[in-house]
Amino acid sequence: MHDGILIIKTGSTLPALRQQGDFEDWIRAAIAPISAWVVDVEKGQPLPAVEEPSAVIVTGSPAMVSQRLPWSEQTAAWLAEAVAAATPILGICYGHQLLAHALGGRAGPNPNGREIGTVRVELNAAQARRDPLFEELPADFAAHVTHEESALKLPDSAVRLAYNGHEQNHAFRVGSSAWGVQFHPEFNAAITRGYIFHKRHDLYRERLAALDILRSVTETPHATRLLSRFAHMFVSP
Structure with missing residues (x-):
């Protein structure tokens, strides 16, 4: 048995940014003092x-949900079971798309192309x-993003x-305790600038x-x- 939140790691950040940590490190920092444990599904862990975790956060990934990789499809099946068991879930970026896919939605390339940087949501x-x-968020707010694929169709039961x-579809909820967010709440400005810098050649090519x-x-x-709000809703420090 583990205490705290289960972080499902679906991939790693850019190699050049790993001196600043990785997805799970940034999530841990945002939800502190609540503890977390990590399962790296990309590496086969x-x-x-589904009843064991008090709550679950699913990370981003450089992989694409539309690739239907075996580890990803296995994780999608687990997420569907977890939602049915009312296990609280927050999917981020890849995790958001994977949650939508797991519950009958569809993920794929965004017809508007890449979204990167700090945007208004x-x-x-x-x-x-x-x-x-x-409920406590302002009507529009700033968020960090970096993605080429999206949840193109939400599950029929999604809000x-x-x-x-x-x-x-920047955010949705299914049931009473499963959410997906396309943006990266765990990023800070330095991490986002790093993504922009290291993807600059792609950005130039895409005009x-x-x-x-x-x-x-x-x-x-x-x-x-x-992130902190989600963690404190379901886990005591």
């Missing part, structure tokens, strides 16, 4: 029974104001909570204004607090 106010995780002009995107990076306190 087995997941526990808008609440679907009618739903978000009644959501226990999102859409947030969006913007680039990404129609995106890398320097303008870099200059627009700010901290995202409202998005970051979602």
